Amino acid sequence: MRTPRIRSRSLAGQLFAVQIVLVAAVVAGCAAFAWISDRAEAERAARRQVTATATAVAASPAVAEAAGTKDPSRTLQPYAERVRHDTDVDFVTIMSPGGIRWTHPDPARIGERFLGHTGPALEGRVFAETYTGTLGPSVRAVAPVRDRHGRVTALVSAGITVDAISARHRRQVVALLVFAAAVLALGGAGTYVLNRRLRRHTHGMNATELARMHDYHEAALHAVREGLLMLDGQRRVALVNDGGRELLGLRGTDAVGRHVTDLGLPRSLTDALLAPEPRVDELHLTADRTLVVNTSPVSGGQRRGTVVTLRDHTELQALSGELDSVRGFAEALRSQAHEAANRLHTVVSLIELGRAEEAIGFATAELELAQALTDQVVAAVAEPVLAALLLGKAAHANEHGVELLLSPDSHVDDGLLPPGLPTRDLVTVLGNLIDNAVDAAGPRPGDGLPAGAARVTVTVRPDGDDLLLRVTDTGPGLAPGTADEVFRRGWSTKAPGDAPHGHGLGLALVRQAAVRNGGTVEAGQAPSGGAEFTVRLPLGSSAAAPSEAGERP
Secondary structure, three states: OOOOOOOOHHHHHHHHHHHHHHHHHHHHHHHHHHHHHHHHHHHHHHHHHHHHHHHHOOOHHHHHHHOOOHHHHHHHHHHHHHHHHOOOOOOEEEEEEEEOOOOOOOOHHHOOEOOOOOOOOOOOOEEEEEEEEEOEEEEEEEEEEOOOOOEEEEEEEEEEEHHHHHHHHHHHHHHHHHHHHHHHHHHHHHHHHHHHHHHHOOOOOHHHHHHHHHHHHHHHHHHOOEEEEEOOOOOOOOOOOOOHHHHHOOOOOOOOOOOOHHHHOOHHHHHHHOOOOEEEEEEOOOOOOOOEEEEEEEEOOHHHHHHHEEEEOOOHHHHHHHHHHHHHHHHHHHHHHHHHHHHHHHHHHHHOOOOOOHHHHHHHHHHHHHHHHHHHHHHHHHHHHHHHHHHHHHHHHHHHEEEEEEOOOEEEOOOOOOOOOOOHHHHHHOOOOOHHHHHHOOOOOOOOOOOOOOOEEEEEEOOOOOOEEEEEEOOOOOOOOOOHHHHHOOOOHHHHHHHHOOOOOHHHHHHHHHHHHOEEEEEOOOOOOOEEEEEEOHHHEEEEEEEEHHHHO
16 A cells, blocks of 8 residues: 655745744844843933932922921921822932931831942932842932032932832833734734745645756756747747747847847747737748747736747748649649640541541641640750759640740759759749749730730759849739838738638748748849849859769760
């Protein structure tokens, strides 16, 4: 039978215990300090009180006058008692210079000798001391009484017993303890409220569990390949994992604490991160990646922040582009098969009608036309991937009523392309440019274009150390001021209702592929009035001798 694990006290409980001990220690220390201070202050206050009382009685003219009579006690005893009650001292003793008492709280002690020192008072000075007399230990003061000639004719002593001082101190200590208890209770209540809130925020976990959770948190952040970005309420980066730094191109920079607008991200991605509403599976392009972005605001009644997840869609987008190209090739083959079947039916029908010469002429003309385009592409473009792409796009354009032409100066020898230039990027660049050109140049109902007027011209050739890819069309061209805007994701000349899902991404992918391979892309106006797109991709040493690269034994 397993013994259940005894769960250690939560972090909030531990802090509560420590804080209670600290508050109690602080209160106890303050109380002890106040007790000691009050004790010393009580003695000083008693000394001041008895000194003032003795001095005031000694300065009274009635005392000096009574001191010269034959029976001073008869006058001075009632006076001394009144003063004792009024000043709240324990005794007021008036005596002769020789120390014989004339007054005393206990009348039986009158006539006895005063117990204490009187020397300084006989010399004319007021002094105070602690001495044990008939009433026990007391704090007392002795002051001289002078006549009109300045002679000391009597002495006055006023005092408060140590027991009375202790009783006063005890009353102060009781009040202090009550106050300390109230402070301790208030501090404990405040500590309990704060620790209850802390317990709620830490979910009752202890320090070990919190440390383990932090370790798991750090390990998970560094282990996942997906990017994770956390923004605070002011849209500053609060946390970003290794995947997020790599996907956003933030490696080597301290992104934490920086505002989103200071990260140097593309405008569309920055707007998505700043948006208050959630974003779900949005595609955004950086300089070299295609990212799927999801954002989720942190709930809590106010704008506390945003959690952003990032997934790399670059490879999938490239594969999708290749799939689109393969789908285009298949569609072109389907179209060609359909046209070939129609032409074959025409030839068969002509033979059945006995017009063999016309059937042979019709078939020969179609074969020469198809073979001429194939021969032109194969002769100019020895790179098999580019050749296949151009042939497929030519069939696709023909189906849409657009003539695809290869410029006379186009030539790409086999082996010209360096190993570092992926053919899939070439397919992405040239395929998307041709598709956009066909869409722009294609005839539309009511435009009045004559047959064969819709053309797309493709140029593929080395130009110095670069591979030049240029696509021009006979479409309406680009509107003024939109040369840079066309490469933004979502830009399209189609109406929103006519554009399929994902339309407007092609030109953005073209620029991304060009930048990723160290190239450039430009948009402008073609001499024919349509649009012209020019892409330059560096070839490196492969372009140094293109003729040798194309030679075969």
